[in-house]
Every structure is written in structure tokens, then in C-alpha cells.
Amino acid sequence: MAKKSKGERVAKPNVFMRIGMFIKQIIDELRKVVTPTSKELFFWALAVLIFVLLLMALVTGMDFGLGKLTLWMFG
Structure with a gap:
């Protein structure tokens, strides 16, 4: 990379070089x-x-168990 002095910007490579x-x-x-x-x-x-x-x-068991729990709680 080129060194830059105060206030000087280093030019980026053009878009084709970056691609x-x-x-x-x-x-x-x-x-x-x-x-x-x-x-x-x-x-x-x-x-x-x-x-x-x-x-x-695991998901099937949780679905079944929580479904039974919900039916038991809310009838």
C-alpha cells in the first residue's frame, strides 16, 4: 500500500480490479x-x-404433552 502524507488520500482500485x-x-x-x-x-x-x-x-412429545396439559387446564 502506498504511504499517504497529511491531507492526501490513497486511491482505491477501480471496480473491475476489485471484482x-x-x-x-x-x-x-x-x-x-x-x-x-x-x-x-x-x-x-x-x-x-x-x-x-x-x-x-422431542417436538412431537412437547406438542402432545402441552396439548394434553392445555385440554386438562381449560377443559
């Missing part, structure tokens, strides 16, 4: 991405499925 730099940074970050193996993918998918099923059971 080019942004695209270059995206490509650099995408090169860092590691693709999971099929075994890892299977186990992560299984973990997500189990987590979703547990949350569904």
Missing part, C-alpha cells in the same frame, strides 16, 4: 476445500438423520 480480486480470492478459498470420502459422507449423513429424528421426537 477480479474478489473472484481470485474465491478461487483460492475453493482450492482449500477438502472433499470427504464416501465413508465420511455416509457417517455424517447418518449423524444428521439421527439428530433430525431426535428433534422431531
Whole structure:
């Protein structure tokens, strides 16, 4: 970066240079991405499925329990 003295402004790169730099940074970050193996993918998918099923059971239980409680309180 260029040094600036008092009262002097440093010019920003033009919009096309900034877009080019942004695209270059995206490509650099995408090169860092590691693709999971099929075994890892299977186990992560299984973990997500189990987590979703547990949350569904929790919400269903709360819905049923609070519904019964509401009917008991307000008849």
C-alpha cells in the first residue's frame, strides 16, 4: 500500500480490479476445500438423520404433552 502524507488520500482500485480480486480470492478459498470420502459422507449423513429424528421426537412429545396439559387446564 502506498504511504499517504497529511491531507492526501490513497486511491482505491477501480471496480473491475476489485471484482477480479474478489473472484481470485474465491478461487483460492475453493482450492482449500477438502472433499470427504464416501465413508465420511455416509457417517455424517447418518449423524444428521439421527439428530433430525431426535428433534422431531422431542417436538412431537412437547406438542402432545402441552396439548394434553392445555385440554386438562381449560377443559
